[in-house]
Amino acid sequence: MNFNLDKITRESVKNLKPYSSARDEYVSDGSEMVFLDANENPYESGVNRYPDPYQRSVKNVLADIKGAPADHLLLGNGSDEVLDLLFRAFCEPGQDYIITLPPTYGMYQVLAGINNVGVTEITLNADFQPQVSKILETQSPQSKLLFLCSPNNPTSNSFDTKSMHDLLSGFKGIVVVDEAYIDFSNQESCVSQLYKYPNLVVTQTLSKAYGMAGIRLGLCWASLEIIAILNKIKPPYNVNQLTQLKALERLQDRAGVAQEIQNILSERNVMEQALGAIPFVTEVFPSDANFVLARVDDANRRYDQLLAAGIVIRNRTTQALCENTLRFTVGTPEENRKLITALKSIA
Numbered sequence: 001m002n003f004n005l006d007k008i009t010r011e012s013v014k015n016l017k018p019y020s021s022a023r024d025e026y027v028s029d030g031s032e033m034v035f036l037d038a039n040e041n042p043y044e045s046g047v048n049r050y051p052d053p054y055q056r057s058v059k060n061v062l063a064d065i066k067g068a069p070a071d072h073l074l075l076g077n078g079s080d081e082v083l084d085l086l087f088r089a090f091c092e093p094g095q096d097y098i099i100t101l102p103p104t105y106g107m108y109q110v111l112a113g114i115n116n117v118g119v120t121e122i123t124l125n126a127d128f129q130p131q132v133s134k135i136l137e138t139q140s141p142q143s144k145l146l147f148l149c150s151p152n153n154p155t156s157n158s159f160d161t162k163s164m165h166d167l168l169s170g171f172k173g174i175v176v177v178d179e180a181y182i183d184f185s186n187q188e189s190c191v192s193q194l195y196k197y198p199n200l201v202v203t204q205t206l207s208k209a210y211g212m213a214g215i216r217l218g219l220c221w222a223s224l225e226i227i228a229i230l231n232k233i234k235p236p237y238n239v240n241q242l243t244q245l246k247a248l249e250r251l252q253d254r255a256g257v258a259q260e261i262q263n264i265l266s267e268r269n270v271m272e273q274a275l276g277a278i279p280f281v282t283e284v285f286p287s288d289a290n291f292v293l294a295r296v297d298d299a300n301r302r303y304d305q306l307l308a309a310g311i312v313i314r315n316r317t318t319q320a321l322c323e324n325t326l327r328f329t330v331g332t333p334e335e336n337r338k339l340i341t342a343l344k345s346i347a
Helices: 056-066 078-090 107-114 132-138 161-170 224-233 241-251 254-276 299-308 333-346
Strands: 073-076 097-100 118-121 143-149 174-178 200-205 218-221 281-284 291-296 325-329
Touching: 056 073, 056 241, 073 078, 073 224, 078 107, 078 143, 078 174, 078 200, 078 218, 078 224, 097 107, 107 118, 132 161, 143 161, 161 174, 254 281, 254 291, 254 333, 299 325, 299 333
Parallel strands: 097 118, 097 143, 143 174, 174 200
Antiparallel strands: 073 218, 200 218, 281 291, 291 325
């Protein structure tokens, strides 16, 4: 494939000498030491020391869970920081642009605006799948990033495997596969394809399946070369100590996480069937995520009615291809029963 990482990396980033923190220069091996190197408060509070800037303990556990080497992993303050780093590393402000496939996660557009990077939108087809030929024909030397959200938000479906491989093979920039909802899908993670595609970046999160949205921890899997560039520009202590400790605690409970995922998948089936029986619901889209997208007769009206009934959902009717659609996150069995009761009452 025709991919040259050096060619698409910003010159300012190539020439950048990264900040070296105290914990870069000395990495503890667990020995009893007197730390007088980082101008920290010496009185123990549990968080008076700077955290590991490379989150080694968390990465090692994640590497074991995901079956990929820890040195191919970068952690960020939520996936949004990871995505922002990709813009800052590879997109020259005022010159380069990204390609997005609406309807999709809105933060790609926001980050492009923040970084003064252009956006080319190529809408998904009627089946919510990428228009591969059009995407590849549209690319240019200035199209640095292509964002594929799979399973996609808000459409809840996964992209066709062949389409993904064709885009990874044919796109000359970096293909960012956003797998925030991969744990709810039967589709294999693209992390397994890292060695095949040097232009592949896979982002994941602990916010969804792992139930840790509040700690803000995002994952980025990529080649050693791409990870090295991102480590060069990330803030030195971007993931705080409390986040690292809470992540380690939760990641140890693999059985608990797996059970919660199964519960959500079971409740998703219940929700899909219930929505299909509501008279004003005209279509329920197959879901590969922890939410269900449904088309209704009047999304604005139904949204207001559910809000009045104490149920908060997302109205996606303004998104491309999503006219009169509502997005329902799968809740607990009790929460889902309340939703179904409210839907029946307003019907």
